[in-house]
Amino acid sequence: MNTTTQTLASHKALAMQAAVEQNLLHEIQPHIVLVNIQGILDTASALSSAFPENTRHCFAVKANPYKKILKVLKQGGMGAEVASATELELALKAKFRAAQIVFDAPVKTVQEINRALSLGIDLNIDNFQELERVAEWFEVNSSPSNIGFRINPQIGAGAIDSTSTATLTSKFGIALNDEGNRQKIIDACRQYHWINTIHLHVGSVACPVQLLLDGVTAGYNLAQEINASLGQNQITQLDIGGGLPVDFSHDELPDFKAYAAALKQALPDIFNSGYRLTTEFGRALIAKNAISIGRVEYTKSAGNQAIALTHLGVQTLTRTVYEPEYWKRRVSAFNPQGILKRGHETRQDIAGPACFSGDIIAHKRLLPLLQPGDYVMVHDTGSYHFSSHYQYNALPRLPVYGYRIDENRQVKFKCFSRGQNTVDVIEDYS
Ligand SMILES: Cc1ncc(COP(=O)(O)O)c(C=O)c1O
Numbered sequence: 001m002n003t004t005t006q007t008l009a010s011h012k013a014l015a016m017q018a019a020v021e022q023n024l025l026h027e028i029q030p031h032i033v034l035v036n037i038q039g040i041l042d043t044a045s046a047l048s049s050a051f052p053e054n055t056r057h058c059f060a061v062k063a064n065p066y067k068k069i070l071k072v073l074k075q076g077g078m079g080a081e082v083a084s085a086t087e088l089e090l091a092l093k094a095k096f097r098a099a100q101i102v103f104d105a106p107v108k109t110v111q112e113i114n115r116a117l118s119l120g121i122d123l124n125i126d127n128f129q130e131l132e133r134v135a136e137w138f139e140v141n142s143s144p145s146n147i148g149f150r151i152n153p154q155i156g157a158g159a160i161d162s163t164s165t166a167t168l169t170s171k172f173g174i175a176l177n178d179e180g181n182r183q184k185i186i187d188a189c190r191q192y193h194w195i196n197t198i199h200l201h202v203g204s205v206a207c208p209v210q211l212l213l214d215g216v217t218a219g220y221n222l223a224q225e226i227n228a229s230l231g232q233n234q235i236t237q238l239d240i241g242g243g244l245p246v247d248f249s250h251d252e253l254p255d256f257k258a259y260a261a262a263l264k265q266a267l268p269d270i271f272n273s274g275y276r277l278t279t280e281f282g283r284a285l286i287a288k289n290a291i292s293i294g295r296v297e298y299t300k301s302a303g304n305q306a307i308a309l310t311h312l313g314v315q316t317l318t319r320t321v322y323e324p325e326y327w328k329r330r331v332s333a334f335n336p337q338g339i340l341k342r343g344h345e346t347r348q349d350i351a352g353p354a355c356f357s358g359d360i361i362a363h364k365r366l367l368p369l370l371q372p373g374d375y376v377m378v379h380d381t382g383s384y385h386f387s388s389h390y391q392y393n394a395l396p397r398l399p400v401y402g403y404r405i406d407e408n409r410q411v412k413f414k415c416f417s418r419g420q421n422t423v424d425v426i427e428d429y430s
Helices: 005-021 037-050 067-075 085-093 110-119 128-140 181-191 209-230 256-266 283-289 318-322 422-429
Strands: 031-036 056-060 079-082 101-103 122-125 147-152 195-199 237-239 276-279 290-302 305-310 331-334 345-351 360-368 375-378 400-405 411-417
Touching: 005 031, 005 290, 005 375, 005 400, 005 411, 031 037, 037 056, 037 067, 037 256, 037 283, 037 400, 056 283, 067 079, 067 085, 067 283, 067 400, 067 411, 079 085, 085 101, 085 110, 110 122, 110 128, 122 128, 122 195, 128 181, 147 181, 147 209, 181 209, 195 209, 209 237, 209 256, 283 290, 318 360, 331 360
Parallel strands: 031 400, 056 079, 056 276, 079 101, 101 122, 122 147, 147 195, 195 237, 237 276, 305 345
Antiparallel strands: 031 290, 290 305, 290 375, 331 375, 345 360, 400 411
16 A cells, blocks of 8 residues: 555554554554555655655665665665765675765775775765875775765854754864865865865754755756866766755655755756766654654553553654754554543543653643553654663663555564564673
8 A cells, every 4th residue: 555644553552453453552562663665755755856866865774774674775775875974885785786885984094085986885974084084085985975075054044943954063074164165175086086066954843945946056067167167077976965844744745846846946057067966864854754663561640641551662762852942753542452442531640650750752632541551652653762872770662563465454574673672781881
């Protein structure tokens, strides 16, 4: 079954019920993540069809580095944007070809640079010191890798500072408007013919589309200026990063078509100016395609506040717990048979298992009164949640299952990761 905004909700309900019926949730597995495989493929296809055919779409692996999920994305035609040496190896293990991978780590060792270049993996240079390291490689070696400059267009922050990367003092890339930097970039391009890409990523989550467009415009203008100054089209690629916002308040799929149309409106030549485009979306591709489910173990009341103690907490919803104003997620209540609970709603705190009082994944949320044995479903957890596990209290990673729904509405699960058990965690700390 194809995923549309309408089917998204019904897929989640079917998967939830099937997970209970097929005994995926039980005493020693009181929390799981369910990933909608067809949903990922459909989202990838929506992205590809929104842009010209020769655009390369590289999934930002940081959003969800599970190998089996990467394989689904690869099947959906995606490449991989990797921001650490380990993410690079994961992408290779998921069988992405070198030409499908972009290496963007902000801190790369010489060994890591050399490995990427020897494999022919594209690399975006973060700073002028890194440029020297790459130049040392090219003094004695060659590589089919496309080499880019990551620029910081210094156009400001979105609503969340910590995920905005184009601020005046951002740690990422070369600060484009700092005195002398623009000329230094042009001079480096003149000196090193192997630089052929301008890369930027404005930020994630809460960056308005206009801010993303301003960033791409700055990159495009720089590329044009470099080529004009060199008298030849040395810059042939624009890597425009990710950052498309996702609406976490209801089942709305990200609109890649609208984004591509807005790009074209901002830069009418962007799709036919001869630059090959690369995108690096993470959240927009995967956020809507997973749910996290946890059993309610106990319920209580304190100072007239209803509290449900569940197995989903800071270990998997870390940002939601620490910055609830920015990372609020929808929560639904299900009975022990996996059926949506309806009826009178009461304000409840949905608490996690960690031993600190801030471990609340939803504050005073209106839901049918939860009981022990019920389940809570947290929506839209595909990006940056179970991929950035937080091991406080030695809480184990959640198991991850992919699912597909056939024409008869039967749900078939595939284990993507068994998560961790107590022995695994003890091993980590031993
Ligand atoms: C360089 C780069 N590209 C792409 C992304 C993906 O961003 P998003 O998941 O918001 O699309 C990030 C996120 O931090 C990034 O740093």
